[in-house]
Amino acid sequence: MARRSKLWAYLGAGIVLIVIFSIEQMMLLRQWQDNIVSQQQRSAIREEVLILRRWTSDIDNGFRGYVLVRQPYFLAPMVMAEEEIPMALERLTRLTGSTPALQGSVQVLKRRLDELITTKRKLATKIANGESEEVLAYxxxxxxxxxxxxxxxxxxxxxxxxxxxxPEADLTPLERQKKTLWQLVAAQAGAVFVGVLVMELLLAAFAAPQRSET
Structure with missing residues (x-):
């Protein structure tokens, strides 16, 4: 009876340790995947912000050129920006949909860019209609x-x-991949070691009664 209890104890301890190592491997993989997704989301959001900055600059520069020389071709970047900015804002809204801390900033940015587009459009229309004094006063x-x-x-x-x-990743994607791989190898090696150790203990426990009988 005591021998059977000891065998079950060895077996149970081994199973528990192997399960722990397996859970550790899954957590390492999940952490690695979450890190990749986070960095990809960060890059995508920053790219849209850069695009919006560029279109904002195009509106300002185009309007400034139109005020100075009164040539319609300066309005082309403004018109294109007016078409592109709403789409970029929509993409930015989708990208930050799972990040409440950024959604408020997106709405503030949207209101300011709407104000910019509306203001410059009205002023450009006034210039086209010969109402330059109000624009110059602005x-x-x-x-x-x-x-x-x-x-x-x-x-x-x-x-x-x-x-x-x-936050900026402390490791490059390749370095992160190598680190995760070595951690997985270590966890796998630990599981194998525990499995072998349990088998040896079980075999030793089985062999002990046979030696005592002889």
Whole structure:
């Protein structure tokens, strides 16, 4: 009876240890996968922010050129930006959908960019209609510059929150992959070692009664 209890104890301990090693392997794989997804999401969000910054700059530069020389071709970048910005904002909204800490910043950015587009469109229309004095007064008062600085601050704040939400990886993807691989190898080796040890203990436990009988 005591021998049977000892065998069950060896077997149970071995199974528990092997299960622990298996869980550790699954956790390592999950951690590696989560890290990859997080870094990919971070890169995708930052890419959309860079795209929006570029279109914002195109609107400002196009409007400035149109005010100076009154040539319609300066409006082309503005028109294109007006078409592209809503789509970029929609992509950004989807990318941050699972990150509540960033959703508020996306809405603030959307409102500011809508304000920029609406303002520049109205002013460009006034110039086309010969109402230049109001536009020049807007420029001289520095309202356009103030709006540009406000939008730039919104972008900067958003990127700060992105960096806080998705910290920069301390290892490159290849280094992270190698580290995870070695951790998996170590966990697998531990499971094999425990399995072999349990088998030896069981065999020794079976052999002991036979030696005593002889």
């Amino acid at each position: 420029v001289r008062a520095g309202e356009g510059l103030a709006l540009a600085k406000t939008i730039s601050a919104v972008f900067d704040d958003f990127e700060t929150k992105i960096a806080r939400q998705f």
